[in-house]
Amino acid sequence: MIITKNISKHFGAFQALSGVSFEINKGEIVGFLGKNGAGKTTLMRILTSFLPASTGTVLIDGYDVAKDSIITRQKIGYLPETPPLYLNMTVKDYLKFSAEIKGIPAKNRRRQFENVMAECQLEDVANKTISTLSKGYKQRVGIAQAIIHEPKLLILDEPTSGLDPVQNLQVRNLIKNLKDQRTVIISTHILSEIEHIAQRVLMIKSGEIIIDESLDSLMRSHNINRGDDQSRPMNLEDIFIHHHSDQENDKKSHQNIDNESNNIDAHRVNGHG
C-alpha cells in the first residue's frame, strides 16, 4: 500500500527527516510514535503530498505522491493535528463541500454523506455551526471529512489530543470500526491507544526510524530481555521512555566525557599532564 524509500526532509539547515524507509501493507494499522518535533507530522505531510520530500520517493498503491499527487490524494483520507474545519459553516455544508471537492460522483454524494454522518454519530449536530461544537464533535467532523470519499488509506495525526476520557473513547471506537475497511496510520502521544488499536509500531526519533516492528514482537522482545527482578511487564509507554531516555543518558554521558576531556586538557595546559 505504502512504500517509502529513503525519505529526507530539511527546512533550511534543520534536518526534519533523514533516510526514512518503510513499507506498509494493505489493511495494516500502524502507530507512529515519537516525541514532539521527532518528525511524525512532517512524515505524514509528505505522505499526503502536502509537503514535498527533499529526497526520496513515496509510492501509494504504486503511484508516486510527487508525480501523481491527484491520484494519491484521492486514495488518502487525512486528519491533520488541528482538524481543518471552516468554523462558520454548518456540519452538513462542510461535509457536502468535502464530498464535492474530494470528487465523489453526484449520484453517490448523498449516500456517502449519510453513511459518514451515521458512522461518526453527527446526525444530532448536522445543522449546527461548527464553531459552536464541543472539541469531541469537532474531532469527529474532522474524521468524517477524512473518510467521506471512502479512502483506502487513512492518516490521522493525533486524533484524540485534548479530548476528555469519554470523547477519547468515542473517537477511539470510531477508529476501531474504521480499521476493518482501511489501512490506517495513526500518530498519538497516548500510547495505550496504540496498544489497543495498532498492529505495528514505527518509532521516530530525531527524524529517523528507530523501531519498525509489529506490536506483539516489540512487547515480547522488550519483556524477554528484562531481568526477573521486574515485577510488572513493560508496556508501550515504558518502551517509549526506555528508548528516549537513552538519548538523555547518551547526552549526559557525552557531557561527562566532554567535561573529563576538558579537565585533562586544562591539566595539560597547566603543565600537569
Added chain:
Amino acid sequence: MDKVYFIAKKELLSYFKSPVAYITLVLSISVFNVFFFLIIDQNREVSLRDVFHVMEFMFLFLVPIMTMRLFSEEKASGTMEFLMTAPVTNMAIVLGKYLGVLVFFTMLISLTLIYFVIIEFFGSPDRMTIVSGYIGVWLEGAFFIAVGMMTSSWTRNQIVAAMMSYVILFFLYFLINFTKYFSGAAETFIQYMSTLTHLEHFIVGIITVGDLVYYLSGIFICILFTRLSIENRVFQ
C-alpha cells in the same frame, strides 16, 4: 472544472455567512448613491463618467477588505492543509477562490446599474460609453481582486495581506502623478503601468487592445504568482 465551481460557491456562501458581505454591499452602495446624487446634481449631464471615477477610487479601499481573508484565513485556521491534500489542483483552488470573489464583486457592480436606468429615464445618455465604462470598472475590479488574492497568499495575517494590497494598488493608482519626473520610454512605461490611464479610456468610450492586455495580463500574472506562492511552502 467542477471543483473550481465548488470552491467558488463555497467562497461566495462564506461571504454571506459573515457580516462582511452585507457591510460591504450596504456601505459601498450607500457611498455610491451619495456620490451619484452629488455628481448628477452638480454636473447636470447624463453621463456616469465621474461616477466611474468615484467607483474606481472606492474599490481601491474596498477590494483589499474583500480579498484579505482568501488564503490568509485558510492558512491561519489550518484549512489550507485540507484543501491542498484534497484531490484538487492548486490552479483549481486559486481559480475557484478568484471566481468566488469576482462573482461577489459583479453583484456589487450590478446594483449600480440602477444609475444607468435613472439617467436613461431623465435624458438620452451615450449608451455605448456607459457600457464601456462598466466594462472598464469591472476589469479594473477584477485586476484589483487578483492583486488582493495574491497578497493574501503571502501571509497568514489578514491585516498584513490587506496592507500589502493597499501598497500595490495605491502605487499603481497614483503612479500617473510621477510621469512629470520622467521622459521618453520611462514616461511611457509609467503611463502604461498606471491603472488610471487605462480606465480613463474605457470611461470615455474607447476600448483598445493595449488596455485589455493590461488588465488581462495583470490578472493572469497575479493568478500565476498566487499559485506559485501556495505551492511554495516558504509562504506557509
